[in-house]
Amino acid sequence: MATFLLGTGCRRVRVTFADGLPRDGQELRRRIAELPGFGEMKIKALSAVLAKRIGIEAVREIASTFATLGEVDSREALEHPQALKREWKAKIRAEAS
Numbered sequence: 001m002a003t004f005l006l007g008t009g010c011r012r013v014r015v016t017f018a019d020g021l022p023r024d025g026q027e028l029r030r031r032i033a034e035l036p037g038f039g040e041m042k043i044k045a046l047s048a049v050l051a052k053r054i055g056i057e058a059v060r061e062i063a064s065t066f067a068t069l070g071e072v073d074s075r076e077a078l079e080h081p082q083a084l085k086r087e088w089k090a091k092i093r094a095e096a097s
Contacts, residue, residue, distance in 0.1 A: 025061035045069070 025047070032043050044064035050056045051063045053073070072078045 025058050028059055029062045 029043055029047075032038050032046060038046070041064075044062065045068045047059040047063040048068040051060045066084075068081065072081065
């Protein structure tokens, strides 16, 4: 069993792996996918948070390339993902018509 703390201050997270640490991002992806309710989008979003907010480098290979709440740390920072989503939706609507 491997247990360790990540982050600092109020952003500390305790992570426990009963059968040892994942060797790489793909193994972590498999483990997360085994959790109830975790599909590909949630796996990528969670990976983005682990990589970008907590600093776990091994998950960068499976983290999303699109904007997620992993980049958000303030109300101002929320504007960027929301703007990207509005642009994406406008593009989809334009293509549909």
